[in-house]
Amino acid sequence: MPKLKAACHCSKVRLLIEKPDWVLDCNCTICRRYGALWTYPQPGDVELVAGSDATDSYLWGDRELAFHRCRECGCVTHTTPVMAPSHIFAVNARLIPTLDPAEVTVRQRDNGHTGWFWTRSSHQWEPGGHPEMEPPGPDDWR
Secondary structure (H helix, E strand, O other): OOOEEEEOOOOOOEEEEOOOOEEEEEOOHHHHHHOOOEEOOOOOOEEEEEOOOOEEEEEOOOOOEEEEEEOOOOOEEEEEEOOOOOOOOEEEHHHOOOOOHHHOEEEEEOOOOOOOOOOOOOOOOOOOOOOOOOOOOOOOOO
16 A cells, blocks of 8 residues: 655655554643644654755653654654654654544543543534645645
């Protein structure tokens, strides 16, 4: 199966990744603020194809994990272990435009110790107000 495309908003950081079976909604203090849903690819299941020089990283907590974000658009893209910076540990699944959320399991981990998560809704979704865009094509990374 071909890998899925993942990219930040400006597409300077691009990854190819195998389709995940599940994503993690972590409510720790940093993940809650980032709003990321993380997927944890096996080695070889993800490739950074563009943007290795386009990110800044933030070291949090025990300073063993670097959170990468695009310097241009600010999107949080992936994490790497500080001790093995070329290994992509997690990818922000929200950057995969063709990943249907209905096809993956969302696991919630209460690392914030609050029991509160933002990924549930008590209402039907609402139509958007932004202009419609064409669906992503084969060469589109958005």
